Amino acid sequence: MEYIVEIKDLSKDYETGFWRKKKARALDGLTLNVRPGQIFGFLGGNGAGKTTTIKILMSLLFPTEGSAKILGRDISDVSMHSRIGYCPENPYFYDYLTANELMDYFGQIFGYDAAKRKQLTDELLTAVGLEEKSRNRQLRKFSKGMQQRVGLAQALINDPEIVFLDEPMSGLDPVGRREIRELIVSLREKGKTVFMSTHILSDVEALCDEVAILRGGRLSATGSLSDLLSTGNEQRAFELLIGGVASEQMRNAVSGINGAEVLTKPAGTAIEVLNESDIDAAIVAARSCGGKIISINPVSLSLEDLFVAPKTSQTED
Amino acid sequence: MSNGPLHRIFVIALNTFREAIRDRVLYNLVLFVLLITASAILLGDLTDGHEARTIVNIGTNAMLLFGAFISIFVGVGLVSKEIEKRTVFAIFAKPVNRAEFIVGKYLGLCLTLLVNVAVMAVGVSLALLYVGSGTLAAGIWPTVYLIFLELCILTAVAILFSSFSTPALSALFTFCIFVIGHLSASLRELGNALGSAFAQYVLTAVYYLLPNLSMFSFRTEAANGMIPNGPMLLGGTAYAIVYIAILLTAAVIIFSRRNFK
Numbered sequence: 001m002e003y004i005v006e007i008k009d010l011s012k013d014y015e016t017g018f019w020r021k022k023k024a025r026a027l028d029g030l031t032l033n034v035r036p037g038q039i040f041g042f043l044g045g046n047g048a049g050k051t052t053t054i055k056i057l058m059s060l061l062f063p064t065e066g067s068a069k070i071l072g073r074d075i076s077d078v079s080m081h082s083r084i085g086y087c088p089e090n091p092y093f094y095d096y097l098t099a100n101e102l103m104d105y106f107g108q109i110f111g112y113d114a115a116k117r118k119q120l121t122d123e124l125l126t127a128v129g130l131e132e133k134s135r136n137r138q139l140r141k142f143s144k145g146m147q148q149r150v151g152l153a154q155a156l157i158n159d160p161e162i163v164f165l166d167e168p169m170s171g172l173d174p175v176g177r178r179e180i181r182e183l184i185v186s187l188r189e190k191g192k193t194v195f196m197s198t199h200i201l202s203d204v205e206a207l208c209d210e211v212a213i214l215r216g217g218r219l220s221a222t223g224s225l226s227d228l229l230s231t232g233n234e235q236r237a238f239e240l241l242i243g244g245v246a247s248e249q250m251r252n253a254v255s256g257i258n259g260a261e262v263l264t265k266p267a268g269t270a271i272e273v274l275n276e277s278d279i280d281a282a283i284v285a286a287r288s289c290g291g292k293i294i295s296i297n298p299v300s301l302s303l304e305d306l307f308v309a310p311k312t313s314q315t316e317d
Numbered sequence: 318m319s320n321g322p323l324h325r326i327f328v329i330a331l332n333t334f335r336e337a338i339r340d341r342v343l344y345n346l347v348l349f350v351l352l353i354t355a356s357a358i359l360l361g362d363l364t365d366g367h368e369a370r371t372i373v374n375i376g377t378n379a380m381l382l383f384g385a386f387i388s389i390f391v392g393v394g395l396v397s398k399e400i401e402k403r404t405v406f407a408i409f410a411k412p413v414n415r416a417e418f419i420v421g422k423y424l425g426l427c428l429t430l431l432v433n434v435a436v437m438a439v440g441v442s443l444a445l446l447y448v449g450s451g452t453l454a455a456g457i458w459p460t461v462y463l464i465f466l467e468l469c470i471l472t473a474v475a476i477l478f479s480s481f482s483t484p485a486l487s488a489l490f491t492f493c494i495f496v497i498g499h500l501s502a503s504l505r506e507l508g509n510a511l512g513s514a515f516a517q518y519v520l521t522a523v524y525y526l527l528p529n530l531s532m533f534s535f536r537t538e539a540a541n542g543m544i545p546n547g548p549m550l551l552g553g554t555a556y557a558i559v560y561i562a563i564l565l566t567a568a569v570i571i572f573s574r575r576n577f578k
Binding site: 014055058059060061062078079080081082084085086087088091092093094095096097105106108109110111151154155158164 | 320324325328329332335336339340402403404405406407408409410411412413414574576577578
């Protein structure tokens with residue numbers, strides 16, 4: 001199977017207003033493919049359409065237009081859900097149940113016998129870092145982070161081939177985030193596919209093999225993280241960090257270099273030049289002012305740059 | 318490992334029953350037991366030797382009213398609470414289709430009502446034994462069965478309304494159906510008596526459209542020592558099954574088209 005998730009021209013309109021109904025387009029012609037065995041980051045700001053897309057894939061929402069397949073099966077085929085997992089954003093479960101009972105309940109839905117349910121419950125609640133003493137407490141007494149951990153555990157109860165995680169780090173403290181990151185990596189090591197929506201860029205950079213960025217309901221960019229960050233070479237700059245010289249003095253010295261900019265930074269004065277061929281001239285200018293070269297680095301596009309002002313870029317077919 | 322639709326419906330029904338127990342729905346039984354105990358002890362003097370009849374009257378009417386209260390107020394929340402609290406998200410990401418969910422939730426509440434009505438009936442029977450009316454203690458059970466069937470229909474009405482309306486409106490609509498359902502036979506008679514062909518059509522249509530809950534009313538007769546006959550029990554059962562099937566099918570069709578934002 002080349003793609004484990006295939007989304008084609010997916011759109012979703014919501015009706016707003018009571019008397020005069022208006023349509024608001026939450027998702028606009030999304031086409032996206034996800035390869036198996038990778039961690040796929042689904043990025044976008046608030047209201048970009050990430051949760052709408054995932055809910056359509058889970059058959060919680062019906063698309064206005066377009067279609068999608070998971071594991072080669074149309075999303076309307078509920079039996080396919082026996083092979084997938086899903087943890088919703090800010091998950092909330094039956095608050096009269098304990099964590100153990102909730103896991104047991106979902107295990108029963110999948111038809112597992114009591115011994116297997118007990119084994120899976122213990123394994124998964126341990127894997128998500130839920131302390132044993134909390135497992136027999138009703139979920140209404142759980143913090144947001146504990147609910148999130150239970151949400152992740154229940155998403156894995158059927159040993160899914162692909163798991164959809166909507167903002168999986170939400171509500172977790174730094175230790176919890178690290179544990180869940182390790183869990184997600186371990187899923188990939190087991191050959192699972194993880195489709196996670198997030199706007200925490202450090203998690204994306206640490207985890208994701210490929211990403212898609214949504215903006216205003218439309219796909220803004222998609223591809224491997226390295227490919228996306230290396231696009232736009234023509235705009236790549238070089239930064240020379242200079243010590244022992246004032247910014248003003250440096251500005252005068254580099255005035256002859258086309259496009260060079262001088263910035264004041266905590267570690268010293270920085271000169272940004274657009275072309276590699278200008279580096280030598282910048283070094284000469286810095287030395288002429290008595291400056292000391294601390295470092296020379298290429299300035300690459302950051303994920304944050306892509307996220308904030310994305311360029312249309314398709315590296316997938 | 319069994320994992321068919323019936324298994325999933327059973328699992329959802331049991332969880333719904335557990336929810337009702339933990340939400341203290343059955344606490345109404347305490348009030349009912351107090352009511353029946355008080356009736357058995359106190360009413361003997363006041364009713365001039367007709368305490369058994371009074372106990373059956375109070376007991377069966379309380380059974381219906383307490384049960385109707387649960388059917389309406391728990392019934393309208395069965396689906397809407399799951400949507401409001403977003404617990405449906407995780408359920409529908411499992412291999413559970415919406416029909417299984419609706420039927421499972423419905424059967425779970427019916428199980429709760431069955432336990433509720435059965436415990437109440439045991440209470441009434443014990444009170445009747447206490448006042449020395451063993452015949453009535455056994456004879457009320459077919460009437461209790463009819464009450465249970467009526468509550469099952471009412472629960473299906475509540476689920477149907479809650480599949481597309483707010484809990485408050487659903488409760489109001491279901492309560493109206495409960496009241497009108499007991500009057501539907503009278504409505505048809507009224508249509509015939511009015512002499513207007515239009516009124517006759519409308520009221521006859523209402524008669525067939527709304528549940529005829531008076532079919533399940535045998536409480537006054539039961540208090541007088543009568544027992545519903547076989548055709549009444551069988552006819553009531555068949556009517557309830559068909560009516561509930563229609564209501565749940567409509568609820569499933571509506572619910573299957575809902576978006577969960």
